[in-house]
Amino acid sequence: MTDLTTALRHTLDGRWAAVRDQIRGEFDPERFAPPSQELTMEEYRERVAKQVQLIAESGHPARGFPKSLGGNGDLGGSVTAFEMLGHADLSVMVKAGVHWGLFGGAVANLGTQRHHAAYLPSIIDGTLPGCFAMTETGHGSDVQSLGTTATYDPATDELVVHTQTPAARKDYIGNAARDGRMAAVFAQLVSRGESHGVHCVLVPIRDEAGSALPGVTIGDCGAKAGLGGVDNGRLTFDHVRVPRTNLLNRYGDLDETGVYTSPIENPTRRFFTMLGTLVRGRVSVAGAAGAATRTALTLAVTYAGHRRQFAPPGGAEEVLLLDYRAHQRKLLPALARTYALQLAQNQLVSLMHDVQSADAVDEHAQRELEARAAGIKAVSTSHATATIQTCREACGGAGYLAVNRLPMLKADTDVFTTFEGDNTVLLQLVAKGLLTDYRDEFGSLDTLGMVRFGARQFAGAVIERTAARGLIQRLIDAAPGRDSESGPRDRGWQLELFEDREKHLLETLAMRLRKAADPESDAFTVFNDAQDHVLSTARAHVDRVVLEAFVSAVDECTDAGAKAVLDQVCDLYALSTIETEKGWYLEHGRITPARSKQVTAAVNDLCAALRPRAQELVDAFGIPESWLGTELLEEPARAFAQG
Numbered sequence: 181m182t183d184l185t186t187a188l189r190h191t192l193d194g195r196w197a198a199v200r201d202q203i204r205g206e207f208d209p210e211r212f213a214p215p216s217q218e219l220t221m222e223e224y225r226e227r228v229a230k231q232v233q234l235i236a237e238s239g240h241p242a243r244g245f246p247k248s249l250g251g252n253g254d255l256g257g258s259v260t261a262f263e264m265l266g267h268a269d270l271s272v273m274v275k276a277g278v279h280w281g282l283f284g285g286a287v288a289n290l291g292t293q294r295h296h297a298a299y300l301p302s303i304i305d306g307t308l309p310g311c312f313a314m315t316e317t318g319h320g321s322d323v324q325s326l327g328t329t330a331t332y333d334p335a336t337d338e339l340v341v342h343t344q345t346p347a348a349r350k351d352y353i354g355n356a357a358r359d360g361r362m363a364a365v366f367a368q369l370v371s372r373g374e375s376h377g378v379h380c381v382l383v384p385i386r387d388e389a390g391s392a393l394p395g396v397t398i399g400d401c402g403a404k405a406g407l408g409g410v411d412n413g414r415l416t417f418d419h420v421r422v423p424r425t426n427l428l429n430r431y432g433d434l435d436e437t438g439v440y441t442s443p444i445e446n447p448t449r450r451f452f453t454m455l456g457t458l459v460r461g462r463v464s465v466a467g468a469a470g471a472a473t474r475t476a477l478t479l480a481v482t483y484a485g486h487r488r489q490f491a492p493p494g495g496a497e498e499v500l501l502l503d504y505r506a507h508q509r510k511l512l513p514a515l516a517r518t519y520a521l522q523l524a525q526n527q528l529v530s531l532m533h534d535v536q537s538a539d540a541v542d543e544h545a546q547r548e549l550e551a552r553a554a555g556i557k558a559v560s561t562s563h564a565t566a567t568i569q570t571c572r573e574a575c576g577g578a579g580y581l582a583v584n585r586l587p588m589l590k591a592d593t594d595v596f597t598t599f600e601g602d603n604t605v606l607l608q609l610v611a612k613g614l615l616t617d618y619r620d621e622f623g624s625l626d627t628l629g630m631v632r633f634g635a636r637q638f639a640g641a642v643i644e645r646t647a648a649r650g651l652i653q654r655l656i657d658a659a660p661g662r663d664s665e666s667g668p669r670d671r672g673w674q675l676e677l678f679e680d681r682e683k684h685l686l687e688t689l690a691m692r693l694r695k696a697a698d699p700e701s702d703a704f705t706v707f708n709d710a711q712d713h714v715l716s717t718a719r720a721h722v723d724r725v726v727l728e729a730f731v732s733a734v735d736e737c738t739d740a741g742a743k744a745v746l747d748q749v750c751d752l753y754a755l756s757t758i759e760t761e762k763g764w765y766l767e768h769g770r771i772t773p774a775r776s777k778q779v780t781a782a783v784n785d786l787c788a789a790l791r792p793r794a795q796e797l798v799d800a801f802g803i804p805e806s807w808l809g810t811e812l813l814e815e816p817a818r819a820f821a822q823g
């Protein structure tokens with residue numbers, strides 16, 4: 181490991197570097213690597229279930245639960261450990277995430293003392309495998325419209341959980357098809373003939389012997405595109421009775437006469453507060469997507485550094501793939517964005533840790549955390565899907581062989597764009613958050629309510645700075661004007677361009693949506709017609725947040741050599757993003773055609789400048805070599821052996 185690699189890793193590893201090192205040293209790749217040969221579905225599920233048990237025995241899962249609930253209270257460390265698992269078999273990461281993160285998270289965050297005492301010890305030690313049963317066949321993104329009901333029966337002091345229609349069947353539920361014994365079931369809570377909206381109820385689904393309990397029908401989703409070791413299943417409830425006290429009652433409770441009470445009066449606010457406490461799953465998926473992307477880039481960059489193809493005319497030696505500009509263009513801007521996203525992820529994990537560990541609830545910080553998690557999750561998982569595909573192509577035929585991991589990384593991460601919130605829907609949430617300036621007077625969060633509110637309030641919408649407010653403003657103030665002579669690598673100019681795009685998109689979006697307040701117009705149509713604009717606004721926001729995270733990480737780096745390289749990588753992230761969006765910048769007169777060409781030239785120059793550093797840049801990810809055991813990395817040895 182070079183000094184540069186060590187210093188870069190220090191910046192990338194961030195606040196929970198010690199946890200990363202612990203996992204690097206502790207997790208034996210023999211036991212946690214993806215299977216080296218094709219397994220039947222049952223063999224693979226069995227293998228992953230055993231690996232999850234090994235994780236339980238390692239004691240790591242306790243990190244994710246507050247000390248008061250029997251854990252270690254290191255939430256950031258827990259999410260970071262899960263992120264590191266993303267370098268190994270993603271089926272293990274997902275199954276562990278479903279049990280401890282989603283099921284355990286629901287009990288910890290939506291339940292109260294009685295649930296914590298009864299269930300958390302056996303959730304933490306893995307002896308009560310659980311499911312998080314939210315999605316139904318009929319409704320995935322629109323959780324408020326779930327059809328399962330939990331109806332209070334005062335005669336027996338029980339809740340009756342029932343699947344009202346075939347569309348209300350719980351679907352895709354991780355851990356349901358084979359191993360789960362209990363499910364955190366999201367259902368419409370009904371009492372005294374009145375519905376109180378979606379709440380979560382604990383429902384045992386299997387007995388100790390693994391058989392479905394009376395009234396519970398368990399189905400199997402069968403083979404999937406990836407994540408073959410995860411047993412996704414379907415749950416149907418036929419008037420299944422559980423004690424009233426199985427209602428996770430932190431945000432809404434029933435007494436024995438069926439009277440409903442809640443500390444949050446507004447039902448929509450209550451619903452979103454409940455969902456908001458579950459943000460950790462989204463943060464974890466973003467982290468795992470980052471880990472998988474880094475694995476793919478490490479493979480592709482290393483391969484490109486020793487794989488040769490075509491000799492130049494008269495040249496004795498064939499050219500290394502990484503010396504081709506086209507190849508640099510494929511991998512290095514993606515590498516720069518991967519750095520940027522890891523630094524933004526580190527900030528997000530830190531924010532999550534501080535908000536969720538605080539004694540008092542800070543609603544503004546909680547809203548900010550939810551919006552940030554939604555945006556980073558959407559952008560990181562889309563980036564993973566695109567980059568892993570690029571890496572597969574960059575390795576040619578070798579990239580297609582299962583032994584080289586890229587096909588499996590591609591298949592396993594594909595669904596990250598869908599679960600824990602579909603990316604399109606999440607980006608809409610981000611834009612809504614921006615329009616309302618995180619105000620909780622938001623009222624009804626349904627589309628029409630949002631549109632009306634957004635139209636009234638947009639004048640107050642501001643660009644909130646995320647990190648190092650003073651630093652960013654100083655850099656922007658120092659930028660010597662549009663298309664300045666200082667060139668496209670002026671950081672202040674880049675920051676201003678990102679900020680200007682976000683601000684313009686947000687203001688013009690709000691102006692468009694203002695029409696919805698007109699009694700003559702159909703608010704839904706106004707909003708629907710602007711959906712592309714909504715998504716662009718959210719993306720521009722995330723791009724800016726990510727750039728600011730990168731800029732502040734460069735500023736904090738104390739190693740001069742690493743700082744200089746990070747500065748170039750940050751330039752490459754900023755300029756390749758501007759290049760991607762240059763149509764918008766040109767259309768809106770933000771850059772001249774001449775500056776646009778300079779940006780393209782600067783991206784090429786940066787690719788050339790970073791090419792000699794490419795191996796160190798991926799080595800800095802700190803993925804232990806034994807975790808990357810592929811034929812692809814052994815190419816020079818093979819070529820040599822073959823003469």
Ligand SMILES: Cc1cc2nc3c(=O)[nH]c(=O)nc-3n(C[C@H](O)[C@H](O)[C@H](O)COP(=O)(O)OP(=O)(O)OC[C@H]3O[C@@H](n4cnc5c(N)ncnc54)[C@H](O)[C@@H]3O)c2cc1C
Binds near residue numbers: 313314322
């Ligand atoms: C492998 C796997 C594991 C899963 N594990 C779990 C689990 O353990 N527990 C659980 O509860 N769920 C789980 N899910 C379900 C997952 O969370 C949902 O699939 C996801 O929320 C999307 O819901 P949906 O499939 O109904 O898609 P839909 O919501 O129907 O979306 C389909 C398409 O419509 C688009 N769309 C939807 N609404 C809008 C809109 N308003 N505007 C524009 N476009 C829109 C989306 O962008 C998407 O492209 C899992 C799913 C999979 C595939």
